[in-house]
Amino acid sequence: MTKFLVFFIATFFIALHSFAQETRINIRAKAKDAKFIGSSLGGAYVIVRDKVNGQILAEGKTEGSTGDTKLIMDQPLQRGESIATPETAKFQAVLNIDEPTFVEIEVLSPINHKTSQIRASTELWIIPGKHILNDGIVLEIPGLIIDVLKPRTHEYISLKSLTSQSLPIQANVVMMCGCSVESGGLWDADKIEIKAMVKHNGKRIDDVILKFASPNLFEGGIPVTETGNYEVIVYGYEEHTGNTGLDKVNYIIRD
Structure with missing residues (x-):
């Protein structure tokens, strides 16, 4: 009976885990009226939290360039167009979730300059396997x-x-x-x-x-x-x- 119970519990958790899907989210920090915050400034620090229990699901710094100046600052943006290039700074959060999860995305920037540091955040539902790529989630940093x-x-x-x-x-x-x-x-x-x-x-x-x-x-x-x-x-x-x-x-x- 004990062996059967252990087998049942193990099977249950394996089955539960099998529903988890990798879900990728591009997260960027952009200076107000300017460009993206990347490696040259030490990056912006990103934290993705489960809003239900506060668990940190992913965290790290944005890395990459500040982006294409003409694309960001000069060209009129049409609906659906991206202002980020492949080199533009981002943090890609990789979540393994088995059901829709309501998260808070928090950005602290500039991470290496405490006097000027701004906290920006947003909340959204993340759906298993439904990636948010391209520009992704862009949080504005004023100042x-x-x-x-x-x-x-x-x-x-x-x-x-x-x-x-x-x-x-x-x-x-x-x-x-x-x-x-x-x-x-x-x-x-x-x-x-x-x-x-x-x-x-x-x-x-x-x-x-x-x-x-x-x-x-x-x-x-x-x-x-x-x-x-x-x-x-x-x-x-x-x-x-x-x-x-x-x-x-x-x-x-x-x-």
Whole structure:
């Protein structure tokens, strides 16, 4: 009787497993008003979860190129046409499911830049054996990646060393796909407001406009007249798309 029961249970699970079908889903992250997020930026991290029990069914990073610029940014898109080429960055989730499964697809990007990281997600039913390929599931990542280059975090700066009571500030600004920002370019630096909010000992004292200096680089000068603890909040704002970004740095001015 025991052997029969073991045989029955084993047969049941084998039969159950035999209904499972491999189901492939292409998942992509695309920067708002820009290109896809791929290997050059470290990828976007993708998690596919079963919505019923929270089990992770697949996870990994998007890999590949940012895509064809003309195809993505210039050509009118007709219904049913793809904007992804075979080289365009994606994560392909491979699920083995035996019945329709309601999933959440979550994307974190850029995975290697925590200050600028955005979480985007969607939900859908996955049907066994019914692949979602070509462009697949595309999640939009809004924003700008901003890095304050000068002054450095927790840098000690002598007040006497400053000329004209001004501290140079530099910020690097790129799209969420890593695409370059240039004056008059496809991603036009002249249409992006980059500004630094300056705090001294916790009190906001000034706002400074940073001007385009070279591809991705914006510069300005922070007024400094007193010693103390300073904080600079550099933000970016693109009115026509609504893209925003931010970075912060703290430094110390001493005698």
